Amino acid sequence: MSELQRFLFDRMPVRGLLVRLTNDWREVLQRRPGESAFPPPVRALLGEMAAASVLMQASLRFEGALVLQVFGDGPVKLAVAEVQHDLAFRVTASITGDVAADAQLEAMLNVHGGGRCAITLDPQGRQPGQQPYQGVVPLHGDRREPLQQLSLVLEHYMLQSEQLDTRLVLAANDDIAAGLLIQRMPVSGAGNLGGERNEDRIGLDEDYKRIALLAGTLTDEELLTLPSETLLRRLFWEEPLRRFERQAGESAPRFACNCSRQRVGRMLLGLGAAEVEDIVAEQGRVEIGCEFCGLKYHFDPVDVGGLFTPASAQAPGSAAIN
Numbered sequence: 001m002s003e004l005q006r007f008l009f010d011r012m013p014v015r016g017l018l019v020r021l022t023n024d025w026r027e028v029l030q031r032r033p034g035e036s037a038f039p040p041p042v043r044a045l046l047g048e049m050a051a052a053s054v055l056m057q058a059s060l061r062f063e064g065a066l067v068l069q070v071f072g073d074g075p076v077k078l079a080v081a082e083v084q085h086d087l088a089f090r091v092t093a094s095i096t097g098d099v100a101a102d103a104q105l106e107a108m109l110n111v112h113g114g115g116r117c118a119i120t121l122d123p124q125g126r127q128p129g130q131q132p133y134q135g136v137v138p139l140h141g142d143r144r145e146p147l148q149q150l151s152l153v154l155e156h157y158m159l160q161s162e163q164l165d166t167r168l169v170l171a172a173n174d175d176i177a178a179g180l181l182i183q184r185m186p187v188s189g190a191g192n193l194g195g196e197r198n199e200d201r202i203g204l205d206e207d208y209k210r211i212a213l214l215a216g217t218l219t220d221e222e223l224l225t226l227p228s229e230t231l232l233r234r235l236f237w238e239e240p241l242r243r244f245e246r247q248a249g250e251s252a253p254r255f256a257c258n259c260s261r262q263r264v265g266r267m268l269l270g271l272g273a274a275e276v277e278d279i280v281a282e283q284g285r286v287e288i289g290c291e292f293c294g295l296k297y298h299f300d301p302v303d304v305g306g307l308f309t310p311a312s313a314q315a316p317g318s319a320a321i322n
């Protein structure tokens, strides 16, 4: 089963999260069988993105959706991972060219240096006109060197937007997507009488530095194969680590897609009657597949007619979209 483990270190301003997406990750891949499967490097990237977004959502506890997007200028145009407040996640990618079997971040998404990573926090029940918060970081480091690992890009983002030192280790194969996050805790609340700010503490906490260094020794192999308890014991056996049981009402990470016929209907409305009727004339009906879960939605001529008829003009009891 997929799991999320929270932990902290006694008397140190350091917290951690470990995520292992197992059966849920395999379900994501099973929904794209055969020809529709993403190339292996893209599958690995999406697995890392899924694990990373669950970690970020679980650390921020944001009341809404966290959307991690990487916009590329190479064969991969876009890779997306989305995680809801209850840790339901989904991922997809849009690919326009050949992805080499050994491609890393640069060869997939940053061939001409134009790749960008965006993290969007979209609040639940957002009002019309209210903008979601978005932070954007490039796919290169401070000396403009192209970054080859998603974890480095996201560490940069966490430092820039949250002013928090963060160490991320991510890995994924076709069986499991996993990640470890170590983070210096925000200096806020009762313990912060001196008015110290998060940015004043960047790179200064010795406990954080030591624990982050230990986290950095974790190999992909260990992250992908060891049970949580063994992994944490092996890495931090000299540290006063305290693991937390999952709280009541807190859900485990899981795959779920929130697409619906209603949303697809709204999307068709956005395309306009002329365009949609053209498709119906040509193909007999409109078929829209969800990019995230593979579900197919069909609209026949009657559905399309209802869609573009104002509700007031419809016979009582009929529904345009259901």
Ligand SMILES: [Zn+2]
Residues within 6 Å of the ligand: 257, 258, 259, 290, 291, 292, 293, 294, 295
């Ligand atoms: Zn879907």
